[in-house]
Amino acid sequence: MLWGTGDSSSFYTTVKGLKDGGMNISSVLFFNEPDGCGQVYGGSCIDVETAAATWKSQIEPLKDLGIKLGGPAVTSANSGFTWLQNFFTQCAGGCSVDFLPVHYYGDFQGLASHIGQVNATYQNISSMWVTEFGYPNQSLEISQNFYNQSVAFLDRVPYIQRYSYFGSFRSDVSNVGPNAAMLTQKGQLTDIGAWYLGDAATGNIPKGDGAHLARFAGWPLVVFAALFYCIA
Numbered sequence: 185m186l187w188g189t190g191d192s193s194s195f196y197t198t199v200k201g202l203k204d205g206g207m208n209i210s211s212v213l214f215f216n217e218p219d220g221c222g223q224v225y226g227g228s229c230i231d232v233e234t235a236a237a238t239w240k241s242q243i244e245p246l247k248d249l250g251i252k253l254g255g256p257a258v259t260s261a262n263s264g265f266t267w268l269q270n271f272f273t274q275c276a277g278g279c280s281v282d283f284l285p286v287h288y289y290g291d292f293q294g295l296a297s298h299i300g301q302v303n304a305t306y307q308n309i310s311s312m313w314v315t316e317f318g319y320p321n322q323s324l325e326i327s328q329n330f331y332n333q334s335v336a337f338l339d340r341v342p343y344i345q346r347y348s349y350f351g352s353f354r355s356d357v358s359n360v361g362p363n364a365a366m367l368t369q370k371g372q373l374t375d376i377g378a379w380y381l382g383d384a385a386t387g388n389i390p391k392g393d394g395a396h397l398a399r400f401a402g403w404p405l406v407v408f409a410a411l412f413y414c415i416a
Contacts, residue, residue: 185213186242188228195242203249211252213285213315214243219267220259227259232267236274247280257285257315260298265305283345284309287316289360292333303343314338314347321361324389328363331376349380355390362392369393 186195203209218235220227230238235256243253256271258264264287272279286302288295295317303312319330331349338347355362356369366377368388375385 185216186238187216189230189234189238192238192242196245199246199251200249203251209251211254211283212243212246213254213257213313214239215256217259217264217287218256218271219261219263232270232274235271236279239275239279244278244280252282253280254313255279255281255284255309257287260286260288260290265301281309283311283313285313285315288314289316289318289320289350291319292330292337295334296337299341299344311343311345313345316348316350318350318360318364320359320364322363324363326363327361328375331379335379349376352377356393358390358392362390365390 186192191198199209199212215228215230215235215238217227218230218232221229247253256268258268284302284306286299288298290298299312299314317334319327322330335347335349338344349366351358351360351364352366353359354367354369354371355365355374358365362369364376366374366380368374368390369392372388373381373383373386374388374390378384378386
């Protein structure tokens, strides 16, 4: 994944070198929440002009290597739709997106509605990866119900190729609340963590740290969450 502009000038060379060396690279992801500026979001905060130019020089050429290209992963706020539309306008037909990554934090109805809106807006892009989703700071029962309802839905939608639940961390350091975490404060799998791996519920109850302030979207631990994609 090319998260931001910090290492963007060598991304193509790096990926090509790894692939030439025998690494199986089938897909790449582009800029994390480029419309998310400031501490609230923690996104990469990149203007569309820079993003389009970077795509054309570092991402688009990877298509010739047989790599699928994932578009920018914007936030679910209105600013995300605006940024993405401006990005495609700036690309002027020069950005060939194979799939759109989607982020959403909120209840199930909001998640399903947002996915439907993205699909309706970009019907020319045939598939979607839900690379971040969760319902932060809820009770254990609500968190588990949200997870089960969401996964059942995502498994049914034909254009969703992959999804990644947020988040894969211990409950006492979770920035989306302890009950959404895949691990307890002791590193044991929670019910959600076990279900995510296709196993039976563990009965392990997550506990939080009262001194820990919950923050979400764009936190560096998204890197770890991205390791756990489920194939729909």
